[in-house]
Amino acid sequence: MNKNFLWGSSISGGQCEGGFESRSETVVDIIPQGKETRFQYLNEPDHYLERPIDFYPSQKGVEFYENYQEDIALFAKMGLKALRFSILWSRIYLDDTDEPHEAGLQFYDNVINELLKYHIEPIITTIHFDMPLWIVQKYNGFSNRKVVELYQRYIQTIVYRYHDRVKYWISFCEINVMNSALYMVGGTVLQPHQDREAVLHQCAYHKLLANALFVKTCHEIDTSLRVGCEVAGTPCYPFTSSPLDYQLMMENERKNNRYTDVMVKGIYPYYFQKEMLDYGIKMFEDDLKILKENPLDFIAVSYYKSSLATHTGMKDNPCLDKTAFGWTIDPLGFRLMLNQMYERYEIPIMVVENGLGTYDKVEEGQIHDNYRINYLKEHIEQMKLAIQDGVNVIGYLTWSAMDVVSTSEGLMSKRYGFIYVDRNDDGSGTLKRIPKDSFYWYQKLIREESQDE
Numbered sequence: 001m002n003k004n005f006l007w008g009s010s011i012s013g014g015q016c017e018g019g020f021e022s023r024s025e026t027v028v029d030i031i032p033q034g035k036e037t038r039f040q041y042l043n044e045p046d047h048y049l050e051r052p053i054d055f056y057p058s059q060k061g062v063e064f065y066e067n068y069q070e071d072i073a074l075f076a077k078m079g080l081k082a083l084r085f086s087i088l089w090s091r092i093y094l095d096d097t098d099e100p101h102e103a104g105l106q107f108y109d110n111v112i113n114e115l116l117k118y119h120i121e122p123i124i125t126t127i128h129f130d131m132p133l134w135i136v137q138k139y140n141g142f143s144n145r146k147v148v149e150l151y152q153r154y155i156q157t158i159v160y161r162y163h164d165r166v167k168y169w170i171s172f173c174e175i176n177v178m179n180s181a182l183y184m185v186g187g188t189v190l191q192p193h194q195d196r197e198a199v200l201h202q203c204a205y206h207k208l209l210a211n212a213l214f215v216k217t218c219h220e221i222d223t224s225l226r227v228g229c230e231v232a233g234t235p236c237y238p239f240t241s242s243p244l245d246y247q248l249m250m251e252n253e254r255k256n257n258r259y260t261d262v263m264v265k266g267i268y269p270y271y272f273q274k275e276m277l278d279y280g281i282k283m284f285e286d287d288l289k290i291l292k293e294n295p296l297d298f299i300a301v302s303y304y305k306s307s308l309a310t311h312t313g314m315k316d317n318p319c320l321d322k323t324a325f326g327w328t329i330d331p332l333g334f335r336l337m338l339n340q341m342y343e344r345y346e347i348p349i350m351v352v353e354n355g356l357g358t359y360d361k362v363e364e365g366q367i368h369d370n371y372r373i374n375y376l377k378e379h380i381e382q383m384k385l386a387i388q389d390g391v392n393v394i395g396y397l398t399w400s401a402m403d404v405v406s407t408s409e410g411l412m413s414k415r416y417g418f419i420y421v422d423r424n425d426d427g428s429g430t431l432k433r434i435p436k437d438s439f440y441w442y443q444k445l446i447r448e449e450s451q452d453e
């Protein structure tokens, strides 16, 4: 592997930090636990503001805010060369004033400096499903163009502050999963009279503009910065040879690729432009110029599973195993996805999430997670094959460095980390950190990969 290859891992502020008292609230802070409740909440916005439930797992996370030094020391022990984390906007701007919150900025100074102390490359995501609540309440998130301005103010502050120590920047987490969680991803609450698709397209328009302005800002502040945006990479197979399945597959792929098309090619592809017009979204010449002039430097991609296109209803892929949470396990899909993505865009790709979320058992103080090692091993093998195919992959960051609150269920028991965190679904536990078997396996892998240099 190339000597600059970034072997690392990822976490996000809303899932790990906690430190709730020293910042304002974000959308994830008031989403309860449990897949059904969580998604019901996502569809019934009034509940967010009423707060009929008193346990919200993200408010505490796994207390990275208090424990970041201990955690980063463990990441260093594992040998990570890079850590991707996210800044909580709600820690930097507590409300709608122009003054950033110095204590919040200082916290991320500390995190960055601590990482650099161990020669771990910090990689920052500016929004990982964590729109500040005051922006949701006052402006209704990215459905409102005003939020593009607020985002610019936020990114100017953080990029100015950290650009001398942080080279890689990622605007949004999984910009292309907007469909499933408008509130979480767009910070937008759908009003009863509104058409969901029209609002979604308006949010997408504003987020894509915000992304291009982010690229512009980063490059204006420091030409050596490298800027990406994360998309979820989910290859889709046709279930049968029926042209109808193929057609569905194509539509699905377009939904996945449309954001990347705009961010890399700098233009709306014809099918996305048509959708925008159909939903009555106004596209301004000046905005389109900004998109054209500010393409991404690299694509950040997450990969967990593949999907299946079937016109006869949902089906599991009979060729693939599934995790305990029903996600398909498809290492070859990873290689295919990387090839498809590189073929289409031909710019560097950084894998910023890949991992297995499942239950772990502590046995005499140890966690023997061979299933996770196997999952990662198989995926890394396929990534290496993709690199041999010619794909320019610049880094591989697993999800996640340590156990954190899961996004889709809000559960602690759906664990992805190399480091076990003793926290239960009901919030109880000592928060003690225990390296799993996978911790030592990844440590060895990084050491060996580095010796090849």
Ligand code: BG6
Pocket: 012, 015, 173, 174, 302, 353, 357, 399, 405, 406, 407, 408, 409, 414
């Ligand atoms: C990604 C998100 O989509 O998937 C992470 O960026 C998330 O925030 C990860 O944790 C795994 O998903 P989940 O729902 O199992 O936590």
